[in-house]
Amino acid sequence: MVQTVAWITSLVFMSLIVIVFFAVAVKSKERRDYEPIKKKWYKARKFYATTVITILVVAALGTLRQLPYDQPVYGEAVEPTIVDVKALQFGWDMSQTEFKVGEPVEFHVTSQDVTHGFGIYNEDKTLIAQTQAMPEYTNVVYITFDEPGTYEILCMEYCGLAHHLMIGEITVTE
Amino acid sequence: MSKDIAYHYEDKSRNKLVAAYLLTGGLVIGLMMVFGILMLLNQGGILNLSPATFYQFLTIHGTGMIGAAALAAAGLMWYFLGQYVQLSKKIFVWNLVLFIIAVVMVIVGIFSFEYASAWTFLYPLPALSANAWGTIGALLYLVGMLVLGTGFLLLYIDTGRAIIRKYGSLTKGLGWDILFGKKDVKDAPPKAVIASTMVTIVNTTAIIAGAIVLIMNIINVINPSFTFDPLLAKNLTYAFGHVFANAIIYMAVIVVYELLPKYANRPWGVSKLFLVAWTCSTIFTLVIYTHHMLMDPVMPRWMLIMGQVLSYANGLPVLVVTAYGALMVVYKSGIKWDMASRLAYLSMFGWVIGVVPAIIDATIVVNHVMHNTKWVPGHFHMYMGVGAVVMLFSFMYYLAKVDSDVQDTMLDKIGFFCYAIAMFSISIQFLVSGAISTPRRWATHFPEWMGPAQFGAIAGVFAVIGTLIFVIHFIRYMKNRGTAGSDMYEKKLA
Numbered sequence: 001m002v003q004t005v006a007w008i009t010s011l012v013f014m015s016l017i018v019i020v021f022f023a024v025a026v027k028s029k030e031r032r033d034y035e036p037i038k039k040k041w042y043k044a045r046k047f048y049a050t051t052v053i054t055i056l057v058v059a060a061l062g063t064l065r066q067l068p069y070d071q072p073v074y075g076e077a078v079e080p081t082i083v084d085v086k087a088l089q090f091g092w093d094m095s096q097t098e099f100k101v102g103e104p105v106e107f108h109v110t111s112q113d114v115t116h117g118f119g120i121y122n123e124d125k126t127l128i129a130q131t132q133a134m135p136e137y138t139n140v141v142y143i144t145f146d147e148p149g150t151y152e153i154l155c156m157e158y159c160g161l162a163h164h165l166m167i168g169e170i171t172v173t174e
Numbered sequence: 175m176s177k178d179i180a181y182h183y184e185d186k187s188r189n190k191l192v193a194a195y196l197l198t199g200g201l202v203i204g205l206m207m208v209f210g211i212l213m214l215l216n217q218g219g220i221l222n223l224s225p226a227t228f229y230q231f232l233t234i235h236g237t238g239m240i241g242a243a244a245l246a247a248a249g250l251m252w253y254f255l256g257q258y259v260q261l262s263k264k265i266f267v268w269n270l271v272l273f274i275i276a277v278v279m280v281i282v283g284i285f286s287f288e289y290a291s292a293w294t295f296l297y298p299l300p301a302l303s304a305n306a307w308g309t310i311g312a313l314l315y316l317v318g319m320l321v322l323g324t325g326f327l328l329l330y331i332d333t334g335r336a337i338i339r340k341y342g343s344l345t346k347g348l349g350w351d352i353l354f355g356k357k358d359v360k361d362a363p364p365k366a367v368i369a370s371t372m373v374t375i376v377n378t379t380a381i382i383a384g385a386i387v388l389i390m391n392i393i394n395v396i397n398p399s400f401t402f403d404p405l406l407a408k409n410l411t412y413a414f415g416h417v418f419a420n421a422i423i424y425m426a427v428i429v430v431y432e433l434l435p436k437y438a439n440r441p442w443g444v445s446k447l448f449l450v451a452w453t454c455s456t457i458f459t460l461v462i463y464t465h466h467m468l469m470d471p472v473m474p475r476w477m478l479i480m481g482q483v484l485s486y487a488n489g490l491p492v493l494v495v496t497a498y499g500a501l502m503v504v505y506k507s508g509i510k511w512d513m514a515s516r517l518a519y520l521s522m523f524g525w526v527i528g529v530v531p532a533i534i535d536a537t538i539v540v541n542h543v544m545h546n547t548k549w550v551p552g553h554f555h556m557y558m559g560v561g562a563v564v565m566l567f568s569f570m571y572y573l574a575k576v577d578s579d580v581q582d583t584m585l586d587k588i589g590f591f592c593y594a595i596a597m598f599s600i601s602i603q604f605l606v607s608g609a610i611s612t613p614r615r616w617a618t619h620f621p622e623w624m625g626p627a628q629f630g631a632i633a634g635v636f637a638v639i640g641t642l643i644f645v646i647h648f649i650r651y652m653k654n655r656g657t658a659g660s661d662m663y664e665k666k667l668a
Contacts, residue, residue, distance in 0.1 A: 002543050006534045007609040013530045021523045024501045031508030034440050041502050049494045056486045059537070064479060068542040069471040089304040114299045115404065117469070117546055119613065125622055127543045127611040130469055135298070135404050137472045156469075156546040156613055158232075158292045159299065161225045161306045164616040 003126065068129065072104065072142055080104040080142075087116035087133035089160050092153050092168035099172050101148050107141040109133045116166065117156025123149045130156050145172040186656050189577050191266055192253045193652050196570050198270070199246025200648060202277075203563060204641040206238040211634035217619045218628035226306065228617035229290035233315075236293035237280055240419050241322060243558065245273055246566045247425035248329060251373065253573075254366040254428045259336035265328050272325030279318030287311025292615060294415060295319075297387065297407035301395045312395045320388045327381045334374045337367060347371030348456065349449035362444040365431040369424055372456045377421045379460060384414030405472065409463075416463035423525060423557065424455065426565035427496065430518045433572055434500055437515040438507035442499060451491035458488040468541040478538065485536035489529045497526045513582045513590060513647075514575055517568035520594055524560025528553055531605055546615070548626075549608025556601035559637070560594070567593075567644045574651035586647055593640025599633035 074080060084095040085107050093112075099105055109118045109131050116133040118141065128151075131139040145151070153168035209231045215221040216228055223231070252266055283289045289311030291299045300312045337347040341363055348371050351357045362368075387410035393400045435442040464481035467473050500522045509515060531553040535544055544550075574580050603626040608614075612623040619627060 002540055003609050003611065006537075006540050006544060006549075007605070010530050010534050010605065014527050017523070017527045017530070020501070021519075021526075024505050025519065027506050028438075028504045028509050028511075030506045032506040034507070037502065037506060041498075041505070045494065045498055048498070049490075052490065052493055056489070056533075060483055060486055063537050063539050064482065067538055069475065069478070069538075089302070113304075114302050115296045115408070119546075121611065125611060125620060127547065127613075129542060130545060131471065132467075132469045134408075134470065134472070137405055137470075139469075139471050154613055157296070158229075158294070158615040160302075160304045161229055161290065162304070163229075164225070164613075164618055 001126070068142070070142075071106075071140075072144075074104055078104060080106045083107045085109040085118060085133070087111040087113075087118065087155070087159075087166075089113050090155075090162035090166040092118075092166070094153075094168065094170070097168075097170045099145060099170065101145055101172055101174055104142070104144045107131075107143070108138050109141065110138045111135045114159050115157050116159045119154045119156040120170075121152045121154055122147065123151070125152075127154075127156075132157060148172050148174050186577075188253070188256060188263070189573065189655065191263065191270075192249045193573065193648070193655065195249025195252075195270060196246050196566065196573070197645070197648060197652065198273070199242045199249065199566060200570065200641070200645045202238050202242035203246075203566075204638060204645055206235050206242065207634060207638045207641060209235040209238075211631050211638070214627045214631035214634060216617060218624045218631055219619070219621070220628060220631070223617070225617045226288055226290065229292070230284050230288065232615060233290045233292050234281070234284050237319075238277075239558070240293060240415075240422070241273070241277070241280075243422045243563055243566065244326065244418065244425075245270075247422045247562065248326065250429055250566060250569045251333070251366075251370050251425040252329075253569075254432055255333060255336070255370040258364055258367050259333075259340045261336050262332045265332040269325040269329045272321050272328075276318045276322035276325070279314045279321065283311045283314030283318060287314060289315045291315070294411060295388075295391065296411060297391055297402070297404055298394060300391050301398055309395055313392065316388050316392050316395065320385060320392070323381045323384050323388070326377065327385075330374045330378045330381070333370055334378065337371050337374065341367070344371050344375060347374075348453055349444070350453070353446060353449055353453070359444065359446055359449075362449065365442075365444060365448075366428045368444065368449070368452050369428050369431070372452050372459075373421050373424050375456055376417050376424075376459045380414050380417035380421070383410045384418065387411050387414065405470065408467065408470070412463040412466040416466055417459055419554075419558075420459050423562040423565070424459070426521070426562045426569070427525070429565050429569040429572060430496075430500060430522060433514060433518050433568065434503050434509075437512075437518075438503045438509040440503050440507055442503050448495055448499075451495040455488070455491045458484050458491075462488055462536075465536040465541075468536075468538050469545045482536050482538050486533055489533055492525055492529060497522050512571070512575070513586050514568050514571035516590055517564050517571060520590075521561050521564035521568060524556060524564055524597075525562075528557030528561055528601075532557065543611070544608055546613060547608040548604045548612045548614045551614055552601055552604030552606075552608050555597070555604055559597040559601060564593075564597075567641075570644060570648045570651075574648060577656060578651045578654040579657045580647070580651045580654050582647075585643055589640045589643030589647075592636050593644070596633045596636035596640060600630050600637060603627070603630040603633065 086093040111133040118133045119130040131141045151170045155166035216223045287310050289307045341347045349362050462484045464477045465485045607626045
């Protein structure tokens with residue numbers, strides 16, 4: 001699950017930062033000549049900067065290879081199910097709401113009034129995909145459901161006073 | 175002798191104005207925290223606010239926090255920049271006056287006319303509220319924001335003018351003549367000037383973008399047959415909102431640059447790498463707003479990829495240059511820890527740690543399942559609440575120290591730990607909420623999402639207590655302002 005990876009990665013790096021700042025604060029009570037410190041830590045910075053840049057480059061290269069914007073490569077004779085989604089204050093108008101496990105689905109999402117957010121939640125209330133529902137534009141969500149169940153469509157962009165009540169439902173069966 | 179007296183009078187009068195900025199900012203920030211607590215209590219199922227009330231609180235909380243922090247940070251920047259260039263006091267006063275007019279308009283628009291578009295006012299929501307608010311409320315809010323922007327624009331035009339007059343151009347204010355080998359690095363502008371130049375460039379651009387989208391929204395509210403492209407409007411809104419909010423920390427960090435070397439009694443000079451870092455920050459800050467639009471696949475693909483890549487790169491100047499430099503200055507320095515230096519150090523920690531969830535969320539595949547969840551406020555409460563706002567508090571204590579005989583007390587120390595732990599806890603509960611997919615800007619939560627919100631509300635109470643202690647200290651300073659002469663300045667920090 002992407003959220004778990006994001007959370008653990010954040011915790012690891014945030015913990016490192018806490019340790020470094022705490023250690024420097026503890027060491028701040030000592031008083032040493034600055035020149036040797038500068039010499040040592042400017043040298044260390046080259047290694048540190050290289051490490052940080054390497055991590056960021058690897059992370060960027062790794063994560064940019066599979067963008068959610070791209071239409072998946074469908075197998076031969078496999079036609080995706082196209083679902084037209086129109087958001088409006090405060091509900092979802094969908095051309096189809098029942099799907100099969102393993103069926104490739106494309107939600108073509110737009111809005112009839114203001115900007116909304118089309119977020120698909122599974123039964124564990126975990127967000128599994130989303131896009132913005134914009135007036136005058138159509139954004140596409142590509143998804144193939146792995147699990148049967150009742151999925152909820154929640155609004156992910158503030159759209160007015162009943163924003164939190166803008167909940168739709170879709171069903172996925174075996 | 176008479177010259178000295180004139181100098182002291184001028185100094186005191188400048189400090190009085192700067193203090194007015196800081197006090198206004200501090201009080202508004204404290205008050206906005208109360209709205210934050212009320213919202214968390216509602217989301218936690220403890221309060222039962224009407225949706226209209228909740229979203230009005232949401233709108234005032236975001237607008238007030240950004241506006242107040244930007245105002246106080248502008249006061250901080252003006253204080254330090256004014257030590258190197260000749261700034262206009264009149265414009266500084268006008269900005270405060272326009273800010274207060276804007277605040278009144280925004281408050282009346284929200285609470286008397288029930289306007290609640292959130293501070294991001296995404297077109298065409300101001301005009302299409304499903305009858306929740308009317309034209310007058312929308313106009314009061316949008317025109318109020320325009321008035322606020324006008325004040326800040328005047329201020330940045332003046333800072334730009336003053337920098338150009340002293341250094342020749344804005345690029346020279348960023349030290350480009352040194353980077354291109356025309357001058358030696360020892361002749362580089364001071365850090366306060368470099369940071370102020372960056373902020374002048376990015377915020378002037380941001381405010382112009384904001385003014386365009388505000389004016390188009392205003393016309394649309396008055397005459398709904400006038401429409402414009404929603405995607406363009408969204409770009410302009412984030413080009414304004416992201417940059418303006420981001421620039422707060424670039425103004426506020428000046429206090430860290432000025433204060434830590436004095437307290438640690440160590441030099442923190444300008445290097446070529448420092449100049450490169452600030453030029454990069456200028457460019458990145460202007461262009462990375464597209465990371466707010468990663469879930470708009472209709473945007474040009476290259477802009478979205480750049481949104482991720484440059485958001486990553488934007489972490490480098492602080493991670494490798496500013497924070498690293500601050501840690502080196504403090505390490506084994508025997509630094510004198512008082513409220514100002516403690517807060518300055520904490521603020522660097524807040525900035526750096528806030529970079530982590532920001533980079534994570536700017537990753538497109540992550541954004542696909544975390545955009546507009548509470549992960550986003552988790553990041554910016556860390557970055558703003560533990561970073562930028564703490565820099566403002568640090569400056570408040572610094573000013574009190576160098577311009578009065580008001581001493582830090584045990585209560586201030588308690589306030590420090592109270593605020594630091596509370597604001598960190600608030601940020602973490604937002605991140606936890608985001609990790610479990612809780613959408614942001616929802617008036618109510620499903621039961622499984624309520625726990626972190628309840629915890630955040632409790633932590634919020636302690637953050638308000640900490641803020642109150644800081645503001646009370648500052649009010650004590652304002653009552654005793656000028657009781658320490660400027661000759662005491664260096665002596666008190668040593």
